[in-house]
Each structure stands twice: as C-alpha cells, then as structure tokens.
Amino acid sequence: MKIVMSLYPAPEGGAPDELLGCAENALGLRGWLESEGHEVVSTAARELDDLRGHLEDAQVLVTTPFWPVYVDQGVFEAAPGLELVLTAGVGSDHVDLRAAADWGILVAEQTGSNVVSVAEHAVMQLLALTRNYLPAYQQVVDGRWDIGEIAQRSWDLERKCVGIYGAGAIGQLIASRLAPFDVETLYYKRHRLDHASEQVIGARYARLDEMQARCDAIIITAPLTPETENLFDREVLAGMRRGAFLVNIARGGIVDRDALLEALESGQIGGYAGDVWYPEPAPSDHPWRQMPHHMLTPHYSGTTIDAQVRYAADTRQCLQAWLAGRPIEEDHVIVQDGEIVGGAYRAAFGA
Template identity: 50%
Template sequence: MAKILCVLYDDPSTGYPKSYARDEIPAITRYPGGQTAPTPKAIDFTPGELLGSVSGELGLRSFLESQGHTLVVTSDKDGDGSILDRELPDTDVVISQPFWPAYLTAERIAKAPNLKLAITAGIGSDHVDLDAAIEHGVTVAEVTYCNSISVAEHVVMMILGLVRNYIPSYQVVVNGGWNIADCVQRSYDLEGMHVGTVAAGRIGTAVLRRLAPFDVNLHYTDRHRLPESVERELNLTFHTSAAEMVPHCDVVTINAPLHPETEGLFGEKLLATMKRGSYLINTARAKIADRDAVVKALESGQLAGYAGDVWYPQPAPADHPWRTMPNHGMTPHISGSSLSAQARYAAGTREILESWLAGTPIRDEYLIVDGGRLAGTGAHSYSTRM
C-alpha cells in the first residue's frame, strides 16, 4: 500500500464553502489541438467545488482509502518541523500545486528514500528539483494543459487592467470619489499597441489568439517556432530571442517555464531595452524576473506597470516589495486555480494516480521526468543542469 502526501492551500478564511456562486461549470472534454481533458475511471467530487484547498483534498480521499492507501493532506510545508518534512521520509507520492508549492529540493528528495512519484496538480513542475528527481529515479508528472486557458484568460485581464488603469479607477469608486482625471491620466487603449509573448506554447499561443481581435500587433519568441500557417493566421512577427523582441513591444507577457535558461531573464539589462512606459505581465514564474530590478523599473517609470500572480517564495512574505511597488496589478497565485480549472487538475491528478497504482503507463503528455531523464512534455519544455 502507498502513502500519498498532498500539500494544498488553506481553506477560505470564512470556512469551507457550503454553497457556490454558480450551480454548474461548462464541461471541457478536449483542448485546442486535440488533447483530451483528463479521463480518470471515476471522480468523487462535483465539478465546480473548491478542490484545491485542504478540505477539498482534490477529491481523492475516498478513492485512495477504499484501496487501502494512506492519504495525508496538509498546508504546512515550510519552516523547521513542517508536516511536509515530518511525513516525507516514508512517503511514496507527493502531490502539490504551483500555487502552494511543496518545494521538493535536492535535500528533501535525499531524505525521502521511498519517494517514487511527484505530481503537480496543475502545470509547471519547477518546484521539484528535476536534477535530483532524475538522480533518485523519481517520476515527475503534471496535468498538462488543464489550466492553460485559465492562465491565458488571466493574462488578457491583467493586460487590460494595467493599460486601462482599471484597478486605481475601481478604488476611486470604492473610496466614494468621482475624479475622472485621476483615473484617466494613466489610461490608454490597447488597440494599435505591439504585444509580445516570451514563449508561445499552450498558454502563449492562447494569449495571442485572444488578443488578435483587439487589433494589436502581435510578436513572439520561442525555442520552437510556430507553424507558418499559424503565423500567417494571427499575423505574428517572430523574434529569435527575448532580447530581440522586447524593444519593439508596448506590452510583454511571460509565458515560459522556469529553467536555467529563463531564470533571471528580465533583469536590469533587459528591462532597460524595453520601451519607456511599457507593461510587463508575468504569470509564468517569479524568478524569470529579477525582483528588485522590476521595482526599480516601476519607480523610474521605465515600466508603466507590472502585473502577475507568481512570487518567490510562495506564499510571499508580508514585506515582499512587489506588494507595495507603484503601478502594479499583482494577485496571489490564482490564475490557474479557478474552480473550473480545479475540476480538470483534480481529475488529472486522479488519472495519474490510477495509472501509477495500477502499474500502467502515465500519459506521455503528463510526464516531466521518467526513467531517469526528461520525458514527455518535460523533454519539450525544460532543461536541466545535468
């Protein structure tokens, strides 16, 4: 029998929901490009429930315990003596979400001799030391594509929120004011601007498709160039690197995975080459942008705005400078954890567990590391230090 350790974020401050704003969510069975949504043998939850918090348990307890497995669910993942550290030594499977990551460092993996599988309930497995996973024979899997469109929608919302100065204008209303000039002195139209994405995978391409109707000029850079038909359809301009692309853009959105080639990419040097008054959106990973360089660029006016929902570490400390820097639109890491997305990544987590527990192959598109090497999606999207 297996021990599964699931690290999830805390329940709402008002308690686990007894009802929801909507009675149902749309059923998504297939993603753009043809990949099917998760297809577990069964689910023990109602789509649209809060599954990503501790009490939601990703809907896994009944399934696992009915087969004699042990499920431990906690939000306590950091600091000396955390439940994560106490439970890890005899754990077979660790599940966590990018929004509340269980950082599986090389040190933690070395202290977990039974660990065989690390599952990301969502997408983005950089909270796992992939080199250490390869070295120790740990399989790493994620629910590829489950919340890519969720994140793409969040990116478009943030772009419009910054360019149109939405958040400060909303605050004027909340505070009982009506000074229109206060609101519009930083408000512009997105129409006609040049918008570029760093990486045009599932999320980046979905962002480009959603922005095309806004009559903007679209740019992208990616290690894998898109088909000519897609470039022609969306009227895209390809650039061989971020350094080549960003000087042309009014808005830049980062949609790349974090790995050695992207860590620290948006530092002082690259930010200085952007147009003065441009906007930077980062829903990928915080460490792709240099924390202090972003603050300085906003304070100097080099950036007109920065928005994202990724931080390092997560949760971010109360004194993190991104909380108080000017002209930002930060959220906690929520872009891929809508109730709609949770239904898919909970189902995908169960699908992965069903395969692993039965000794059958995990879907190739879910794999990041397997058999001591990068595999599946991991081989396409990640690089390692090894």
C-alpha cells in the same frame, strides 16, 4: 500505498465541495483512493519539519506549484521510499528536477489543465494595466472622482504591439484571445511555429531584442529554467520601450526583483501585472507589494474552480495509471528513469 497531498489551506470558515484543490478536499480523490486500500494524508503544512512524519513512509507526493512546499533535496531525504511526485497543476519548477532524477523519482504534471484559466488572467491583467483600472476602482472605494488623474494613464489596446515571450499552449491562446482587439502580436518560443499555426493565432515570430524595441507590452509565459531565471534583468528592462507594460503569468523568478522595482520607480516600465512571485507565498514585506503602478495578484490564475476540476481529474488519471503499473501519458512526464525528459525542462537543463 501511502499518498501525501501537499495542498493550499481551506479558506477560513471551511471549504465548499467545489474547492477541490485545498487540503480539506484533497482534490476530491480521498474517497476513491481509500476505497482502493490506500492511505491518504492531505496537509497544508509548509515546513519540512511538520511534513517529515508524513513523508518518511510515503510512496507518492502530490503538490500544487510552490504552495505549500518546495520539493527539494530535503524532502527526498525525508521520504526515502518516494517513487512519484505529481504536480496538481502545470509547472514543476518547484521540484528540484536534477535531485528527483538522481533519486530515480518519477515527476509528472497536469499538462494543459489550466491553459484557459491562465490565458484569460493574462488578458484581464493586460487590459487592467492599459485602462488604469485598479486606480479608477480605488477612487470609487475612496469616495473620490478625479477623471483626469485616471485618464492620464489610460489607453486603448487597439493597434498596440504586444509581445508574448514563451508562446507555448498558454501563450498561443493569449495571442488568439488578443486578436479581436486588433493588436499586432509578436511571439517567441524555442521552436518557431509553422506558418499555418502563426496565421491561426495571428502572431509573428520575433526574438526578445525586437520585442524590446517595438512592443508596448510584453507578456511572459515561459517556464522557469536556468535559461530564463532573471532573464528580465536591468539590461533587458532598460532596453524596452520607455513606459511599456510587463505582464508575468509564468514565474516570479524570471524577472529580477530589484531591477523591476527600480524600473517602475523611474518610469522606464509603465506598469507591471501578474500573479507570480518569488518566493511564494510572498512575505508581507516583499518590495513588489508597495511598488508603483503594479496590479499584482496572489498566484491563483490557474486555480479557478474550472481549472481545479481539470487538474483534479488529470491527477486521478495519472494515479490510476501508475497504481495499475501502466505508464503515465508521455506529455505529463517531466522526470523519468533518472532523466529530465519534459519539453522545455529537458532542453534548458541540457538533458
């Protein structure tokens, strides 16, 4: 069995052993797989032409979300024997799910492996926006000391209204993490939580129009589907409270690129944070890099050392089951037997 791993490159100077998710360390699975007689190719190549030679006789492709390769029709054509695509992480929208279904390929991801990591990142970025943290830090680096300049865009989080759009596992954990700040939290998800669950996370159900009218900040945690693509467009951004913050730790394509830039320049949106872009990796001239009042990071929120341990272990479990001819656990599966079956993807694609 040939298993190709498409992973991010090791940092310059080499990778420490705990950096499991890089191509050099191959999720820590190379030794086990090769001892079982399987061929393992781990690469950070981004272009299909550079991958083609590896893919042509591969049965399994393991990849991290959006980096380094998009798994589209071209990849499937280059890998006629491909049977399984595993996302080492959460979110399989970098895979053409309809094409995977048409090719009869099983697609699975590591459900829950980075929930804590991404939720903590979202709270950190909301606090950074609210307290105007990065400009304050930059003053220190630049040798300046202008408290008034920083304080004029700095607030407390207490008693603010925060919306969470797409409150799955990550969104619900964000709500729980925000509760000690004494905020009012609204949430939206396709299927409303029961009353007891709402009490546990301290949030009340609301649709997007209510969030626009009432929220001082909205955190996007929804998957990227045809339903959510460019959802936060000019109309939605214009309908938000003037000066409200937007945090996106879901997918860059949920927010209209140019509309966001305009909303920040006009002051309609007070600040934007997140670590997701489109495309990824973001080119050096991506307009979001230079827009005002942003606190963006590269897409690393779900790639902490702790998260890598979890998604590497889950990837191993999926491979162990599949290689032994057993079903992969149902909550990991996105595409199976020619159908899109995974949660939000199934509903959004009308499967």
